[in-house]
């Protein structure tokens with residue numbers, strides 16, 4: 049991206065938004081959100097007499113590489129429900145990226161296997177950033193392009209509900225939302241707790257995705273929650289950004305007022321990463337994903353391209369599948 053355009057876009061973003069929460073200043077720092085005593089769950093509203101707060105609730109799921117931002121006022125029941133009903137879907141969408149970017153979840157860096165069991169990706173050496181991609185000859189998983197020195201990988205995502213994955217992103221934004229702001233998002237709060245994913249307040253559910261070339265260029269999971277401070281209401285009041293590995297997602301989190309406004313169209317101001325300028329591995333790629341589907345999406349394909357400097361033949365006996 050041209051530097052002038054980048055700076056103008058950043059300026060426009062700054063003129064319209066302030067940061068409500070971010071971990072960008074210190075990615076290692078432990079941040080506890082909520083009170084340590086007299087807890088009231090920020091989602092269901094129950095206090096310690098009616099629910100429990102024993103589980104460590106990660107504001108951003110551990111599978112996305114977060115170990116540091118903890119939500120003290122998320123009760124055990126909500127924690128379990130979010131994990132089983134919404135986060136599991138985001139987990140499936142992001143799995144291939146997490147493997148490729150060596151992002152350690154609760155226990156380890158996940159391996160990736162195709163549904164037909166004919167191909168897989170495993171981490172061989174974290175320090176050296178080696179991973180092993182294995183595919184049987186009768187699999188379409190890998191296509192070699194020797195002219196371009198590249199390999200193309202076609203991976204199929206595990207079955208998931210896209211709108212539930214969107215809810216998982218909204219849940220993260222509400223986890224780090226200052227208490228004083230939560231009253232503006234009660235409709236979204238109810239929506240993410242709703243197990244029936246067919247109800248929707250926004251259509252389409254757009255996810256602005258940035259793909260940054262390279263393996264784990266971001267190194268740590270970074271989040272931003274922004275609130276509009278300008279009076280320019282063509283822009284949404286609240287937007288949430290999460291970046292991990294080589295992926296950045298940005299969504300709109302509508303306020304109660306915005307949901308009540310019939311037929312309001314908003315322009316999402318894109319938040320840009322510094323990788324837009326002179327990134328050695330190439331320009332980031334921007335896509336707008338549609339996660340509106342509220343039923344199970346099966347066999348959804350995604351593609352990734354890797355370039356290589358050198359190709360070596362290995363002894364087939366050393367390869368097992």
Ligand SMILES: [Zn+2]
Pocket residue numbers: 089090091092093094099122123124125126127
């Ligand atoms: Zn709760």
